[in-house]
Amino acid sequence: MNETRENNSSAQHDNYLNHLKSARTGPAVLKTRLIAFRSRDKKSPIFAFEGSDDKSVYYHWVRRIKPGLRYEPFPCAGKPQAVGLWEMLERDRGELREGIYFFMDRDFDSEGNLIKSGNIFYTDRYSIDNYLVGDDVLDEILKNEFHCHGDPDCRAVVVGIFFRLYNDFIALTKEVNRRLFYSRRLGISIKNGLPDKLGKLVKLGLTEIETAGFSADALVAYEKEPDIHEVAGLEQEFAALDGPTRYRGKFARLFFVQWLNTLAADRNSDAPAVFRERLVNEKVHASRITLDCLAAKSELPSGLAEFLENLPEAA
Known part of the structure; x- marks a missing residue:
């Protein structure tokens, strides 16, 4: 009580x-x-x-x-x-x-719900964050901030690990995004805000990822649960969304930034697990991987x- x-x-x-x-x-x-x-x-x-x-x-x-x-x-x-x-x-x-x-930002709005006006630009992805997370951005970071220039084979290995982890992350957060999608489309209020820490969503390591153990119902708690008839017409539309581009971007950026910090620690290690060789006379400064850094390397x-x-x- x-x-x-x-x-x-x-x-x-x-x-x-x-x-x-x-x-x-x-x-x-x-x-x-x-x-x-x-x-x-x-x-x-x-x-x-x-x-x-x-x-x-x-x-x-x-x-x-x-x-x-x-x-x-x-x-x-x-x-x-x-x-x-x-x-x-x-x-x-x-x-x-x-x-x-x-x-x-486009968010989870349907094309018909967007304001049609010549003085409004909408992203074609969920939000600006979805452009900042991806293998192209990672490859540029590896070349520059991680000093992997001239070593495309090394970069390919790291990008491969990212690709696997990110796909797993999308799968693990699918139900959270589904509830956000229904909330947006049905006008349902959410109690207690949304997760702003990655640890609420997943447990992320250098090469492994798993659920954090919190249910989607708890992470996106509705003021009032919709009935089955209300969501029936939305299930197919949600299923058609591309996760990396149309799921909540802030979750994706939380994932990417934390993983890059973990990756930087491995790159700076005397015995790296992912990188083939340790850095000599160089150092990765994770603090330099900022919002501006990601934006400068992102797709338009x-x-x-x-x-x-x-x-x-x-x-």
């Missing part, structure tokens, strides 16, 4: 904190910030992003496509706030909506180049 009371109290506290956060970052507050900026700069294009991570990743992507394009980044502290700001500007139909462009989202090319400011 005491444990239940403590859990309820914790949930109420989290809800209160979320309410305070929303009050500080809601669409009306964002609009006020936008007005303040436009009072000082009436010409610069404004790129509204879901959050600060998006701001950093898109910086690298935009620079690769249009290195001369200058814009003002405008993080919105979450997708609901970004959508809310877009809707508010559309309702106003005023000059404030001119020159502002929104960059949003489909359609982003065309979106940027069509901006009046890019002409």
